[in-house]
Amino acid sequence: MRRLNPPFIQPPFAAYSHGVEVPPGRRLVFCSGQLGIDREGRVAADCEGQAEQCFANIAAILAEAGLTLADIVRINAYVTSREHLAPYMAVRDRLFPAPFPASTLMIVAGFARPEFVVEIEAVAAGPVEAGVQPVREA
Numbered sequence: 667m668r669r670l671n672p673p674f675i676q677p678p679f680a681a682y683s684h685g686v687e688v689p690p691g692r693r694l695v696f697c698s699g700q701l702g703i704d705r706e707g708r709v710a711a712d713c714e715g716q717a718e719q720c721f722a723n724i725a726a727i728l729a730e731a732g733l734t735l736a737d738i739v740r741i742n743a744y745v746t747s748r749e750h751l752a753p754y755m756a757v758r759d760r761l762f763p764a765p766f767p768a769s770t771l772m773i774v775a776g777f778a779r780p781e782f783v784v785e786i787e788a789v790a791a792g793p794v795e796a797g798v799q800p801v802r803e804a
Contacts, residue, residue: 680755683769695790697727
C-alpha cells in the first residue's frame with residue numbers, strides 16, 4: 667500500500683494518512699461498524715475499553731478472511747462526545763504504528779443503545795487467496 671500525504675496540503679493532525687492507495691490485484695474486506703460489546707454481551711464502561719473491544723471484533727472479522735489489523739487501509743470512527751476523542755486515539759495509535767491507515771473521527775449524537783460511546787468501521791486490503799483470480803478490468 668502507498669500512503670498519500672502530499673507536501674502541499676496541511677499534514678495530518680494525528681496518526682493517520684490522508685489517503686492510501688491499494689495496488690491492483692489486492693482484495694478488499696469491508697467491516698461493518700463494530701460496537702464495544704463482546705460475545706457474552708459485556709460492554710466496557712469507558713471509551714478506551716469499548717474501543718479495544720471494537721478493534722478486537724474487527725480483528726476477528728479480518729481473521730475470517732485471513733487478514734490482520736495490519737491490513738487495514740481505512741478507519742471510520744464515531745464517538746459520542748469530545749471527551750472520548752483522546753481515549754479512542756490512544757487505542758488506535760497503539761494498534762496502528764506507521765505507516766498509518768487513512769482515518770476519519772467524528773462526534774455523533776449517539777448510538778442505538780446509550781451505553782455505547784464509540785463505533786468503529788474499517789476497510790482492509792490483503793493479498794488474493796491462493797486459487798482465487800483477481801478481477802481484471804477490460
